[in-house]
Amino acid sequence: MIRHFTLLLLLWTLQSATSLAEPVTSRLSSHFLVRGEEAELEYRLPSGVSPRSSIEAPVVDGLVLQQIGYSALPVRGSFGRRDEYAFRFRLASYTPGDYTIPSTTIDTGNGIINTEPVTLRVAHETELEWKTVTAGVGQFRYSAAFRTLDDAPYVNEVIPVELKLYVPASQNIEDWGVPEFERDGVAAWRFEPRPQVGRVELAGGRYFAVSYPSTLSPLRDGRVTLGPAKLRLITVQTAPNRFSSSYYQPVNLEVDGIALQARPLPKDAPEGFANAVGQFDLSVTAQETEVREGDPVTLSLTVSGSGNLDTLEPPELIDDEGWKSYPPSRIESPERREMSGITVFRQFLRPERLAEEVPPFRFVYFDPEAEEYRQLLSVAIPLQVVPSTSSPTQGSMVPPAQPVPLEEMTDILGIIPNAGGHGSLWGLASRPWWQLVPLALAILLLIRIVQIRLAPKMRTDPDKQARRQALREVSAAGKDPKSFYRRAGAFIEKWLGDSDSPLTREVLVRRDEICFTKDVPSSALPSGERQRILRGLRKLALPVLLAIAALGLVHPVRAAETEEPDSAEEAYHDSRYAEAADLWLQSAPWDRLPAGTLYNIGNAAYRLGAPGQAALYWRRANLKAGSHPESQQNLRFLERKFGSISIRRPDYQYALAKVSKSTWENSLWVGAWLGVLGLLVFPATRPGARLRVAGIAALAGAPLVAAIGWLGLHYYPDDARFADVRSQGVIIVDRADIRTDAARNAPLVIEAPAGSLCRMLQTAGDWTYVAFTNDTRGWVPSDQMEAVVVDERPDPPHRPDAESDTGKSA
Known part of the structure; x- marks a missing residue:
């Protein structure tokens, strides 16, 4: 009991420590206000922090801040998450200018945590530019503009940007819409309206104040622009000539663009700098600190802070001597419009010799506030590498278990010649025709049960009953030849007199030889002979129509095996891989292509220089056969070589997969x-x-x-547990840019290598919203991925176009 209580206390302590390590998110409903306009400031507590925490109210000259409530208020979390809590403040100002709400402290009862500073700008209403638009039978004035606090950001620096809209409160707005904007040299998030709609007195009238927050990042130095934009509102108008009935009237608003002068980064960038701009911290942890020589070490590289978190390059290993390094992958990239948060990379290292520690990692970034480059170094992690072989010991000792050898493939397996045999439908193994055998046996046993258990209880034919009784008398004759053949002959003459069966003639002849001579048989009747005669007489006297004949079971017609044309193999061996793939693809109807042929098409695609399409066809072969060992082995090799994002499985599942x-x-x-x-x-x-x-x-x-x-x-490795087979997709280009929005100039989330497995969630035009096995989501051009299961014959694999391979935007 005490041990369980101690364990629970330890878990609670760890959870509290983890919660305290998370930052407090500071959110302002609008960063751009006019005099007298109110906004709402929210400090959201990390998950697990007690709502009974207390906050020190910030004080800023020129701003009026009033706390809403006396403690943290509940905030409804997203789907699948528990409710969170936040401190809320209502603020306003009547003095134009730029303000910074400083960091404040929150006492959680288990420690003190700090909030993020918040900046905002208060303008005079005379600075607003007004336009007029027609709505129904009238017109109204509105003001709409892009706002930003920094007119000269650095390249790759992420700054807040906001579209601020003022519309007369007399207008009934059904839908605020989403702006369609132009951009040149910048990456910007999609602008969506905040649910909080403010109200403010402007120019003698009352107006709605709607904020569309986002973030902006220059992609080059020099002049860059955001906008102009068009914003479509849906208003509710009253028809005076129709008894005051209402109708929906769309209204198109125009928003002028803004121009920024982006500054280039200083040219004295230190070694290791990639593209990180902001303020960051680095943490490196290892999942295991004791491994065998040759086994990999799994590291988590966590970069936290504020800046271009979605486009960061991973930290690099300072000294890789004696280590085999694999390409890192981003395992956590939450979709966010906030500038701060965390990004986590997964890094695999394999020691090539005995080592005592994991070398440090280096992360170099540019701090735009200090206007200088800074470098972060992680702490070396102690590591114990156990030798894979031990020195000779006493013969009586059991040798230690050796690690499972890793596959050291340097190339894929070869093609399967004459890969015949039609496959089954998608996701099905070969049909279990063998079950007809136990089914037939079960039917025979059921018939026998009816004969033994039920038939005697039913009213039967007296003639048939008499025959059974006579047979029992023959069987009771024992092993005496004279007695047995006498009774058997009498039975035949009485019940089977018209039978011309060889058995009846044989029994009658034998009876005459034994029973009607003076010779006495010298030996007893053999048991086998006796049983043979009894079975034959029973079949003749009590014929049974076997139910199996009435079932109409037919042997399954085996589809003719597909003999792949020799020309496909010849084309493959002659390095005409595109022609070989096309010939294999045309060798049979698409839904009847066997797994071996799909495997060969994948090999041809790999030789062609299309590793993504190779992974696609190997997955199709594995799905068609239920389990295709050659395809699985080639897939493991390709995923290691290209760093594909795939499902990581324990070793025992790979052992299970060796059996179909x-x-x-x-x-x-x-x-x-x-x-x-x-x-x-x-x-x-x-x-x-x-x-x-x-x-x-x-x-x-x-x-x-x-x-x-x-x-x-x-426990069989099943990709369908990650996603249904019809929603699985594979990246077919060398590296696909996964972006935050369905636009080529949207911020980059991750570069997915060829062969990465994903789940298709939604399609919008030429873009598909996907989720990868590492919980990363984003938009990818639909032509850079392909579904694993397709109903019609796809185009043959081809070498990817170099221009469309990466999906880069200007």
């Missing part, structure tokens, strides 16, 4: 059939029958066989 999925399914069915047949044997046989021994063995082995099959299926 259909084998595990069949094991489960075998166990089920053994149990069914074992149960049916007992009512279908009489006590003492030898078949009951087999039934007992079947009942004993059924649970074990079924359990093995179920465990294999349950």
